Amino acid sequence: MHLDDPSLLRSLCRIGEEWVGADSQEVFDVVDPADGRVIATVPRAGKAETRRAIERASSALPAWRGLTARERGVLLRRWHDLILQHRDDLARIMTAEQGKPQAEARGEVSYGAGFIDWFAEEGKRIYGDIIPSPFPGRRIMVLKEPVGVVAAITPWNFPNAMITRKCGPALAAGCTVVLKPAEDTPLSALALVELADRAGIPAGVLNVVTGHPVEIGAELTSNPLVRKLSFTGSTAVGKALLRQCADTMKKVSLELGGNAPFIVFDDADLDAAVAGAIASKFRNSGQTCICANRLLVQDGIHDAFVDRLVEAVGTLDLGPLIHGRAVEGVERLVNDAVALGARALCGGTRRAAGGNYFDPTVLVGVTPSMACANQEIFGPVAPLIRFHTEDEAIRLANDTPYGLAAYAYTRDAGREWRLAEGLEFGIIGLNESMVSTEVAPFGGMKESGLGREGSKYGIDEYLEIKYVCRTG
């Protein structure tokens, strides 16, 4: 891989001031999903290394939380600037280990840097409160303090932004972090930490341990020094981690799976709906938790929408899926739908010539009971379900244990409000499918998770509220 600055390609864990291997000296391969080439090896660390990283984060905590928010903000801003300065290299590393095309990778680096920039400022606005007292002579005050050592566990689909979305607010609030990136994409995480180091963020404030997920996760969730877990990934793992955090009663944020409905009403702007569906469904080859998972299309516009969608899908040039297991999972969902009566109007199969590619697919005749309408597809497959009435669309949309994102295209302003209020999802896009930004709260209801990331709300996840009552 060519990099303008080859020293960004780090392949060791970072604990305190040191770049270290696993105690066992074991490593695992990082593989390019486009061609199966091994691009690096990184340490397969476990419990002992994780415990040391937590202890180092704990020893770094007093000095870091003791800085003013402005002082922390200056360092965060420097980190942000370095990330943007090295955007092309970070994007090259991301494409090599994750597979998204360069333009998307550069977009993610900029998006990710936005969280550092936003929280560098937001840290200065962690206000407490003075509450009017009902008792003469008593003062009632509210202080907000950093929660302490934070454990962050991040997924492979956004190897940069899911880290900055957690570390930005954590560090701005005065917390220190131990990060476990996904095994598929550790290099983006390590490059970010290299840049944090260059920005002058003190050793021990941001530690990274790569390796065995179960062992590292067990230590992060049981060690009493860790006071907060922030996780992005599958609902199954999120639930397990929540249970594991119960014994030490950690504060927990979970950003989990989704099953986003994308609803197109008869009165929609067809051009906008097709463009929105393409952007939402096929971003990152469909491997995004807020990707449209089911397209609910009203009778009157159904056929025109399908024609236009298939035409647009024909022009797409997507990156690979993350690994062979992902391709097999997508293939299973498509085959299951077709066996039950759905039709693939384009795609429907993996690409024959090597790599983990699945052809972009449009499925019609899908019914709500098919697996592809109930499970997170995490691939470039658009299943279309017909509906007749607004009530039916809302009922179908809400008929899922997930509640992350939902989208609707309509020109009826009254209906927009009914949808905004009636859809049980944490993020609603109305005539808009690109909803992600560092200034807005990102997160889900129901089994899609707990808490919000980004925005002024995102920093609360890394703070404790302390009530002080004073007489005299």
Ligand SMILES: NC(=O)C1=CN([C@@H]2O[C@H](COP(=O)(O)OP(=O)(O)OC[C@H]3O[C@@H](n4cnc5c(N)ncnc54)[C@H](OP(=O)(O)O)[C@@H]3O)[C@@H](O)[C@H]2O)C=CC1
């Ligand atoms: N909400 C979202 O953004 C995401 C949703 N998903 C959904 O989940 C499916 C499976 O993806 P997958 O990558 O397996 O997601 P996981 O939930 O398994 O992985 C997410 C992160 O959790 C880690 N992890 C896995 N098991 C444990 C554990 N027992 N203890 C602690 N950490 C653990 C992973 O580590 P490691 O990589 O080392 O296994 C990774 O860092 C996808 O197909 C998609 O449907 C996946 C990714 C992101």
Ligand SMILES: O=C(O)CCCC(=O)O
């Ligand atoms: O899939 C995810 O969990 C990452 C969210 C992508 C986004 O921030 O838009």
